[in-house]
Amino acid sequence: MNILLLTYQGDLAGSTLSITYLAKGLALRGHNVYVGSRRESLLFTYLKNSEFQAIPMTFQSKTDWKNSKHIREICDQSNIDIINAQSSIDRYTSIIAKKLLGTPAKLVFTRRQVSKSIGGPQSWLYQWGSDKILAVSEGIRESIENDGISPGHIAVIRNGTPPEKYENIDWKKAEELRSSYGISVADFVIGCVGRLKKQCQLLEALKYVDRPLTVVFVGIDRIPDFDLSALESSGHRIYFAGRMPASDVLPYYGLFNVMVLASASEGLSQSLLEAMYLKVPVIATAAAGNLDLIDDGRNGLLFQDGDVKTLAFHIKQIREDNQLREYLSQEGYQSASVDLSLENTLDGYEKLFKELLN
Secondary structure, eight states, X not given: OEEEEEOSOOSSSHHHHHHHXXXXXXXXXXXXXXXXXXXXXXXXXXXXXXXXXXXXXXXXXTTOHHHHHHHHHHHHHHTOOEEEEOSHHHHHHHHIIIIISOOOSEEEEEEOSOOSSOOTHHHHHHHHHOSEEEESSHHHHHHHHHTTOOGGGEEEOXXXXXXXXXXXXXXXXXXXXXXXXXXXXXXXXXXXXXXXXXXXXXXXXXXXXXXXXXXXXXXXXOOTXXXXXXXXXXXXXXXXXXXXXXXXXXXXXXXXXXXXXXXXXXXXXXXHHHHHHTTOOEEEESSTTHHHHOOXXXXXXXXXXXXXXXXXXXXXXXXXXXXXXXXXXXXXXXXXXXXXXXXXXXXXXXXXHHHHHO
């Protein structure tokens, strides 16, 4: 198949990694893959010198006629069979390319986050303009169905994680990090990887944990309007590692005794997948795509959004119960490496695309 992936986003986010894995995986399976993204985006940097063609595009607005014409030109030149648009601006410009400029390719939209804006006219436009809307989790499917998208117009294909991603992690870097933060092997370390999305819940939970813990936030350099002084005076140590390339994140998992994700709007979290694959037990909110990843009590633990006392209880459970910690680690690895493998994701995309073309 000839496949054109589109996204105007592609910066530091789990979705950037998911799109990268998808593009490379489909190309390695023998498909001709083209990716249209902003030249200055992190995604474009990831995709240079890859198995497929990265195409610099401008996505100025939802009605960027020039971008729509560019999409049509690529489709004509490369006989594109499938356009897969990943984010809002490229969804709109690809609708223009298909419906107004007559692009014959099938058009699929991927939804990677719980929508905050879809509904009403936009839901109608998305359904009218696309051949299928793909949700990366049941939580996403439910949210867009509630916003008016017909159930029959939605397919669910979960994100996966590639095993080769973990083959060359520099674990010496983890030891260097441990030394730089002054963390001993006896310390219990909570990791939190991601953009700014309700990490304050983890800090609130620490108020109910009496024994001092160490927390390392990767992906942010502060939590606005949160006073850390009371937590630090009680012995908890809080570190902010800031934003960094994805390859620099993985050694941090070597520090963590548990990974906490407090966001309630995840599509299907790459950071949870990474932790599970690397046998770090996980705790997450019982919301959206987290429910696709975590079977509470088997491969991770869940808490209701806002229930910081239960989050604190789960942290203490994992800290104090070695048997539970080992069980969650092993089951989490099984889920990430088998049930949520990238191969399963690629199988789903190929099957869906072929069904649309037939």
